[in-house]
Amino acid sequence: MLNFPENACFSRMKRKVIVIGAGITGMALAAFLAKEDFLVEIFEKHDQPGGRARRISTDQFSFDLGPQVIFLPEILEFFFNHFSHPEYLLPELERMDPSYRVFNNNSEVFDIPGEPKKMESFFMKYSPSGISNLNKYLERGRQDYAGITEKGDYFKGDSGPCSFLTKLFTTSHDTYVSKLFRDYHLVNLLQDHYPLVNQNIRDNSSLKFALNYSFLTRGVLYPKGGMQNLIHAFTRILDELNVPIHVSSPVESFDIIDDKVAGIITHGKNFHADYFVSAMDYRHTEQQLPKEYRNYSEYSWEPGDKTGSSFIFYLVIKKKLKNLAVNNIIYTRGLHKRPGVRDKSDLPVIHVTCPSKHNQQLAPEGMETLIIRTMVPTSIEDTGKIREHYFEKSIRWIEETSGESIQNHVIFKKTLAHTDFEVEFGTYQGLPFGWMNSQYSLNKKNKKMVNMKLQNLLYGEYPVLAGLGISSAVISGQVVAQELARIAGT
Ligand SMILES: Cc1cc2nc3c(=O)[nH]c(=O)nc-3n(C[C@H](O)[C@H](O)[C@H](O)COP(=O)(O)OP(=O)(O)OC[C@H]3O[C@@H](n4cnc5c(N)ncnc54)[C@H](O)[C@@H]3O)c2cc1C
Known part of the structure; x- marks a missing residue:
């Protein structure tokens, strides 16, 4: 991982930083900065706190709103x-284990194993030289x-500024896979296993190889007790570093004096600092700035890829579901058709998570929580x-492929759509994965980390690696904290 500049000398007078947003990015960023002797x-x-990774609960059951699994756990470690x-x-x-269960249309059901030994058998089953x-x-x-x-070396990722030479000499991941494997179970696993995260990762060699390596050797991981416990662990670090989190404090605008941010306004009060980092959605931050201080015009945000949002249904089912695993994917059009976000047909893929199968505290005995995306x-x-x-269409698919009757046993249902994500998290066009879309709309150039007109304002939501969710948020936090330390140290 990156190091902070050795000669950065902050001990003379502590500089104050206000971080906006207590999602994973904001919390990671704040922790790195506090450790470097900033007052945060x-x-x-x-x-x-928790942002998209926070928990919603009633007195009987709970859901982790967004992320269900961890990829590239090494970053968190x-x-x-x-x-x-x-x-x-x-x-x-x-x-x-299994990492996930695949429902290939109505034609077959198979498990992608979690254990490396079982993974070897899986490869052997579908290829003699597996x-x-x-x-x-x-x-x-x-x-x-x-x-x-x-x-x-994060910047070799899909969203990173790969140099022309890097691109020229890097073999395409998908070509490499199709030279090694013919069977669609294996090809699909290596080329398209990402549906659990999102499906917008293009064929960038480094990222796909790295993600798959981690996936094949370490599997799909879940923090014991749920994402909530991960959020608690972050807040304990912040407590120890004396970083307060002011909750229920929406930042409404920026107070700008002489081309610098002097403060943020929340509930009509002004809070001052030397530096400000917005860990909210990039465009949402820009919209809170007067037009002349924005890095990008509204035009730049026009989406390049119109797909990529979700309707998410959170259900409680009054029975146990035997035929589903914790993570399930239904390919409604069949695996061999290379489904994905770029498949423009209606509902090509349905993700079904049954978190209570792994974490029984989420639902009362004899019941199950189910998340359909x-x-x-x-x-x-x-x-x-x-x-x-x-909803109806997804439930029909799930019932048909899994052989479980579900709809008649639903006792709780909550739906989140892109419009909710826009309101809840300020994500552009309500994209659950936020910056993915803006990255595309900016012609895959990296967005600027620092506001070009307000030199003490940085953006925490800095796209480093696409598709990694939580791990990516931690990396963003570190990269942006390092940049702020560099700016403040010079
Ligand atoms: C449905 C879904 C499933 C996902 N699945 C996975 C998964 O399985 N694995 C994985 O690794 N990742 C997954 N992700 C992605 C992961 O949740 C995100 O990448 C990560 O949580 C983003 O963290 P963040 O801090 O950058 O953004 P956020 O979590 O959105 O944090 C931004 C914070 O800013 C706050 N904020 C917004 N506006 C203001 C304001 N005006 N004033 C003050 N605060 C404000 C918000 O309330 C929020 O707390 C999933 C996401 C979703 C939505």
């Missing part, structure tokens, strides 16, 4: 080691994986009727 405070709009103290340990990361080619693939993947986890275009109208259409 966080202002959060909601009444609890690095973060917690950096703040090593027995009190704020990373919660145990439990491996899912193990030797798997080893070849892993050997190749180890380099990119090490680049990211050991050397901090459908991929829809961001342009889709959000009406009760359209939500219901997708």
Whole structure:
């Protein structure tokens, strides 16, 4: 991982930084800065930290709103080691086995194993030279994986500014895979396993190799007790570093004096600092600035890719579901058709998570919590009727492929659509994954980390690696904290 500049000297007079947003990015960023001797405070709009990773609960059941699994756990391990103290340990990361269950249309059901030994058998089942080619693939993947986890070589990722030469000499991941494997179970696993995260990762070699290496060797992981425990672990680090999180404090505007941000306004009060980092959605931040201080014109945000949002249904089912695993994917059009977000048909893929199967505290005995995520275009109208259409259609698919009756046993239902994500998190066009879309709309150039007109304002939501969610947020926090330390130290 990256190091902070050795000669950065902050001890003369502590500089104050206000971080806006207590999602993973904001909390990671604040922790890195506080450790570097900045005085840091966080202002959060909601009444609890966690952002998209926070929990919603009733007195009987709970849902982790967004992320369900951790990819590239090494990034989180690095973060917690950096703040090593027995009190704020990373919660145990439990491996899912199977990693996920695949429902290939109505034609077959198979499990992607979580354990490496079972993974070998999976490869052998579908290819005579499965193990030797798997080893070849892993050997190749180890380099990119090490680049990211050991050397901090994040910028080779899909969203990073790959140099022309890097691109020229890097073999396409998907071509490499199709040379090693013919069987669609294996090809699909290596080329498209990302649906659990999102499906917008293009064929960028380094990122796909690294993600798959981690996935094949460590599996899909879940923090013991749920994402809530991960958020608690972050807040314990912040407590120890004396970083207050002011919850229920929405930042309404910036107070700008002489081309510098002098303060943020929340509930009509002005809070001053030397530096400000917005860890909210990039465009949302820009919209709170007068036009002349924005890095990008409204035109730049026009989406390049109209797909990529979701309708998400959170359900409680009054029975146990035997035929579903914790993570399930239904390919309604069949695996071999290479489904994904760029498949413009209606509902090509349905993600079904049954978190209570792994974490029984989430639902009362004899019941199950179920999260259904459908991929829809961001342009889709959000009406009760359209939500219901997708709900009915998804439930029908789940019942048909899994053989479980579900709809008659639903005792609780909450729906989140792109319009809710826009209101709740200020994400552009309500994209659950936020910056993915803006990255595309800016012609895949990296967005600027520092406001070009207000030199003491930085953006925490800095796209480093696409598709990694939580791990990416931690990396963003570190990269932006490092940049602020550099600016403040000079
Ligand atoms: C449905 C879904 C499933 C996902 N699944 C996974 C997964 O399985 N694995 C994975 O790794 N990742 C997953 N992700 C992605 C992951 O949740 C995000 O990448 C990560 O949580 C983003 O963190 P962040 O801090 O950058 O943004 P956020 O979590 O959005 O944090 C931004 C914070 O800013 C606050 N804020 C906004 N406006 C204001 C304001 N005006 N004033 C003050 N505060 C404000 C918000 O309340 C929020 O707390 C998923 C996301 C979603 C939505």
